[in-house]
């Protein structure tokens with residue numbers, strides 16, 4: 001058993017109780033840093049179905065606190081395959097096939113519409129999909145009681161002297177803390193405070209996604225075992241569809257659902273809501289040119305939602321000092337999901353910032369810790385945002401490769417290496433050097 005360090009002589013406010021806010025709260029609690037989480041909703045909760053983590057991100061969870069990885073494993077689909085794979089890639093758009101139904105010739109063999117044209121290998125180790133709400137429940141279990149306050153929508157932050165922050169909430173109350181860590185997601189108020197309203201504004205990415213789940217038993221009626229129980233990507237013009245298994249929240253319920261995320265394109269998004277209800281019929285109409293197999297997945301989901309996909313322009317900084325506010329997770333660098341790593345980057349942020357904050361001994365060192373965190377995390381997180389945008393175009397045959405499937409494969413099987421093979425402990429070491437400098 002490790003000994004508990006003495007409490008730090010400063011106290012932090014975390015704004016937002018999503019994956020970022022709760023993971024950071026666990027990291028800070030382990031380092032005995034007095035912390036309060038302010039969440040605008042009446043309780044913790046996640047909307048949407050699945051979220052996937054690759055093995056490097058699961059390893060980072062364990063570096064923050066072993067319980068996070070254990071919680072992840074309890075509710076994940078335990079999706080290790082041999083050899084490890086990210087997705088089988090298939091063409092689902094009938095317009096891509098020739099009159100004989102072929103989409104590609106590889107190694108002297110014709111590959112048909114709907115068949116795997118190649119596989120994107122993953123890295124070994126535990127990873128895979130979890131139901132968002134179940135993973136959040138696992139994080140909540142690791143938090144001490146009373147750390148969170150609900151129905152606290154942050155509306156402003158003013159300086160309370162010495163760089164301290166006075167938080168102003170929509171209910172008229174205030175709270176004073178040495179610093180604020182903004183984990184309030186893509187529509188972040190703390191981001192507006194640090195960067196100004198114009199620079200903080202999320203930008204529509206030109207893509208939206210239908211999201212739904214269907215029971216595994218149902219999926220197995222029209223998909224073969226490999227297609228239903230392992231991650232699949234079906235590509236086409238200006239659209240692509242992902243399916244992957246998720247568990248039902250307990251170790252005994254592996255792979256009980258198939259999660260469907262079907263992406264499509266439009267020039268602008270005018271609805272003030274970013275998540276709207278839609279119908280199976282509308283989704284099927286959007287995919288009128290696609291294979292019967294993809295359409296049968298869609299025909300079997302209930303209550304699909306549409307999610308408008310926004311992302312952030314690159315932030316020139318992740319923090320300010322008077323008053324002290326530091327951005328983390330989607331508040332700092334919201335990305336499109338086309339490389340499935342936005343939440344993974346949140347975990348990495350929490351690891352680096354949590355460790356740095358654990359090392360300092362007073363409020364006067366907070367600025368140095370934020371500066372070191374910013375220097376190490378900003379380049380990597382912003383690279384994810386940009387390369388995810390490019391990946392969305394690759395998967396939808398509208399990147400520089402177009403529908404040249406040889407060039408597509410070359411790009412697809414190599415582009416994730418910088419994300420997955422990253423040594424986060426080396427980042428921390430660099431940040432520590434900056435902190436000491």
Ligand SMILES: Cc1cc2nc3c(=O)[nH]c(=O)nc-3n(C[C@H](O)[C@H](O)[C@H](O)COP(=O)(O)OP(=O)(O)OC[C@H]3O[C@@H](n4cnc5c(N)ncnc54)[C@H](O)[C@@H]3O)c2cc1C
Pocket residue numbers: 015016017018019020021038039040041045050051052053152153154155183184185186187188189209261307328329330331336337340341342343344345346
């Ligand atoms: C379709 C889709 C699929 C994705 N798939 C993946 C994937 O497979 N793998 C992956 O790694 N990532 C994925 N992502 C990205 C991932 O979901 C996000 O990066 C991650 O959930 C962000 O977490 P967060 O805690 O930073 O923000 P959020 O989850 O947005 O949490 C913000 C919290 O702050 C609260 N809040 C907001 N404003 C205030 C305020 N003013 N005051 C108080 N509280 C406030 C909110 O209520 C919320 O609880 C996907 C994203 C999308 C859209």
